[in-house]
């Protein structure tokens with residue numbers, strides 16, 4: 001009989017558990033944020049459902065008093081993982097569990113402290129988190145704002161830490177709902193936010209290779225957060241920032257990447273698709289990246305922009321030999337191709 005079992009946590013990932021480990025302790029050792037308190041079968045904090053497989057679970061406080069639970073049993077919906085041992089590979093659900101590196105989602109009321117115009121159609125919205133709530137997020141993640149017309153997602157444009165959150169909101173007549181969004185924010189002093197969301201981030205463990213950021217429009221926002229995080233963390237590898245826009249006027253915050261490039265190991269390449277200004281690279285942003293790409297497998301790529309733009313960059317880079325696992329964009333999760 002094998003003494004190590006694969007435990008799938010629905011929607012969160014998987015880990016290995018030795019026969020002598022409880023599912024709780026093996027999961028926590030693998031980095032899962034398993035809810036728990038007593039670790040002794042009393043508080044019910046770790047309770048969840050066994051979907052596939054079988055396990056033994058202790059009953060009461062006597063170690064010798066156990067029962068076997070099979071998926072589909074009535075008891076399978078009330079498994080206490082702190083006193084459960086796998087008998088085979090299992091799939092389980094655990095309410096409120098977080099995957100390794102995943103942070104818990106909070107729902108908070110934020111103060112809207114400033115709205116500044118950055119260019120003809122992008123505004124910077126500053127939010128302040130409530131005092132006394134220590135919220136964590138990773139650079140590159142996003143939040144959801146509860147607005148009158150429904151929830152809207154925005155990338156967080158500043159590095160984690162502190163109480164202030166920066167958003168870049170694009171609003172123009174080509175996208176009428178975006179006008180309602182900025183108007184709603186201007187009309188109120190508070191907004192409810194849920195955060196953090198997103199799997200494509202740079203966490204506390206920094207990449208051990210160069211990082212390329214390829215963005216269009218407000219896809220610059222998550223790139224900005226990740227670049228600020230890398231620079232503040234002493235990242236030593238080169239950083240490449242390629243920002244595509246139609247015209248120079250679309251490049252909001254134009255001085256910031258130039259400041260980064262002057263002070264750090266960062267190369268900034270703005271690329272304009274509808275401008276004859278010879279001071280800029282012309283064409284589409286991924287064309288400029290392909291022209292400058294060295295070893296396609298030696299770097300990590302973060303892509304920010306609309307689904308068509310992100311997938312076009314993905315296809316172009318994949319065609320040039322960049323491994324799919326080296327490319328990251330929230331688009332790949334919320335707008336996957338069939």
Ligand code: FES
Nearest residue numbers: 037039044046082
């Ligand atoms: S942690 Fe208390 S019952 Fe499992």
